[in-house]
Amino acid sequence: MTTLFRGIIYMFAFGCLFMVTSINSLSLPIFAYGEDEILIGLSECPIGYFHCLNDTKCILQKLNCDGQVDCDDNSDEMNCEDEHNSQYYDDLHRKQPHGLFDNTPKGRCFWKQENYSCDCRGTQFLCRFKQLTELPLNLPLFDISMLDLTGNSFPVLTRSTLRNLPQVEMLVLKFCNISEIQPFAFESIRDAQLLELYLDENNIERLPPNMFPANNELEVLILSGNKISELHSYDFENLEYLTELDLRRNRISTFSEDVFKPLANLSILHLNENQIQKIEPGMFPPMNLLETLSLAQNEIWTVDKDSFNFINLRHLYLSGNRLYEVHNDTFQGVPRLEGLNLDDNKIYHFELEAFRGVENLTSLLLKGNRFETLDPRVLQNLQNLKYIYFSSFHLCRAALHVRVCEPKGDGISSKHHLLDNTVLRGSVWVMASIAVAGNLIVIFGRYFHNSRSHVEHSLYLRHLAISDLLMGIYLTIIACADIAFRGEYIMHEAAWRASISCSICGFLSTLSCQSSTLLLTLVTYDRLISVIRPLQVRTASKTVVILRLAFLWGCSFAAAAAPLTAAPYFGAHFYGSNGVCLSLHIHDPYARGWEYSAAMYIFINMISLVFIIISYLRMLQAIRGSGEAMRSTLRGRENVVARRFAIIVATDCACWLPVIIVKLVALGGIKISPSLYAWLAVLVLPVNSALNPVLYTLTTASFKQQVKKYFHKFPCGAIVEPRSQTGYESALSISLGHAPTNSGRKRLLQKNVSYV
Structure with a gap:
């Protein structure tokens, strides 16, 4: 029995030594600092390490923004919020207009109380789901910030529908079963000094000519959740003050630059969740004030060079499309871009100059794609990049100069260890020893007895x-x-x-x-x-x-x-x-x-x-x-x-x-x-x-x-x-x-x- 146990131990030790030797031959390390995670007293940090703000201590990339303080001045846990990501989710889940005065109880109005058939709250007039087919009577003419007509029935908007519209900053016609808008339907918004118009979640298939009067001051137009399939050059005429246009969740497949040319002051454009298949030159005019462009959740399979010409664009969302490859100079027309979402595509390859011209980029989302390796030269010009997101932590090898790279591990492994948890490492050895020794004893024991x-x-x-x-x-x-x-x-x-x-x-x-x-x-x-x-x-x-x-x-x-x-x-x-x-x-x-x-x-x-x-x-x-x-x-x-x-x-x-x-x-x-x-x-x-x-x-x-x-x-x-x-x-x-x-x-x- 003693000989049997000695043989088992020798076999186990020899096998492990052989495995270590053979595994080490897989590849040669580029650099190694052993188990050190914090290096002290260095004037320059090695690649993959970052200086604390007020001392010479260098910490590993994975220690930045991990919820634990490693720098004496707490600088490793500062500036950890990705503003680009926050902006994306704010745009995606914008607050509904009727929620602006949530803390004010219904019935408390900021004007003289009258016997109205609708609820009021603050400066809001809420006529939601009242089965109305026309504007309610006896509306106050002034001091209304919002008139919410959500859930009523206005199948056809004509010139007379909104004739008696009072002065109101925000008009909400959401879920109103609107299927047709006639020319001059919003002629009264000029006198009403309307700033925001919500026409989302209706059945609108096309926009008429002369929809908006000249000299109106409309700033926000929401047309999401309709059935618009085609855009025309006259759709947005007379909207020179418009700053936000929301066309998400429609059926738009293509358009020309004439469509958006009247929108000289446009700052935010949402075209996500449509049926756009290709971005090419001639689709967008130069829009010098555009800061946010969302093309997420479309069917885009390619973006041609020189398609974008937005010198002040800061956020570009291309998530959830069908992009296979990112070519050189794709984003050269957006020199001030700070955040770029390319996640959940089918990208398998980046050309080496794919991100040339966007040196100001601070946030880059690349998770949910097909590429399994990434040449570090693709990202080498992005020296201002602070946040990068992959599907697998091993891709962070291509972004060792980026302060925060996610994910830091997959729960089992990290950038530094195959088994990242110390207890996990010990558990593996215990389980392996018991399984090998115990089963060898059973095999030989049952063979001899x-x-x-x-x-x-x-x-x-x-x-x-x-x-x-x-x-x-x-x-x-x-x-x-x-x-x-x-x-x-x-x-x-x-x-x-x-x-x-x-x-x-x-x-x-x-x-x-x-x-x-x-x-x-x-x-x-x-x-x-x-x-x-x-x-x-x-x-x-x-x-x-x-x-x-x-x-x-x-x-x-x-x-x-x-x-x-x-x-x-x-x-x-x-x-x-x-x-x-x-x-x-x-x-x-x-x-x-x-x-x-x-x-x-x-x-x-x-x-x-x-x-x-x-x-x-x-x-x-x-x-x-x-x-x-x-x-x-x-x-x-x-x-x-x-x-x-x-x-x-x-x-x-x-x-x-x-x-x-x-x-x-x-x-x-x-x-x-x-x-x-x-x-x-x-x-x-x-x-x-x-x-x-x-x-x-x-x-x-x-x-x-x-x-x-x-x-x-x-x-x-x-x-x-x-x-x-x-x-x-x-x-x-x-x-x-x-x-x-x-x-x-x-x-x-x-x-x-x-x-x-």
């Missing part, structure tokens, strides 16, 4: 140990890779995830998970038959058992090897989607091959778990039913059996149930915490592989008996004769031996329970 009366059972458990050993080997490789990359993981990350080593890791983890699941199901079925049919003669030969095992391993091997074929369905590096090379894909639940991942970790595991729970309940029921005919001294064993069955079921649930639930939640669109994903992938998933040797062998009476026999040979050993056993059977389960032909059910179950 095989039970003649329980050949099938012993063979099943030996193969289960082999399956769980693969998980231990997988964890060992990951733990060794973490040591090899410590402090400089981002420099090796791309090579590691694309390496054969990572693919082998993914293959081993999937093969272990699936084969272990199927083997546990097979073992449970075999036990179930033995308990509920104790008098049935077991006629299965060793050949039949081997064929069953061969089929099971063949299915598991095929499932684990399928992603290695590099088929288009799986992509080039299916297992390399994360640093620990798992196909669980919680972080990106709908990545390529997501159906395969869902089938492996939800469908198969769910069926096996339900079958195991039902089977053990059925076995316990059978034992208790037969226990009524037993002697009272044996009935107490039922509680022991129940507890041990509960342990087996609980460990299976602890391993599989969290994985199933979290996977389902992720597929449901709910974001999973990266830290939860880390513990799930590295600690919860391998639980069965570490505990199966303990549950099925190391705590059994037969194993204890063999250990006692071994130590009995030594002079100081305990001279205790173990009670007789009929086979190498698990103490946590019912014996799977053949039912003797000369015994009854009562006697057989008495013997079975006695093993527990």
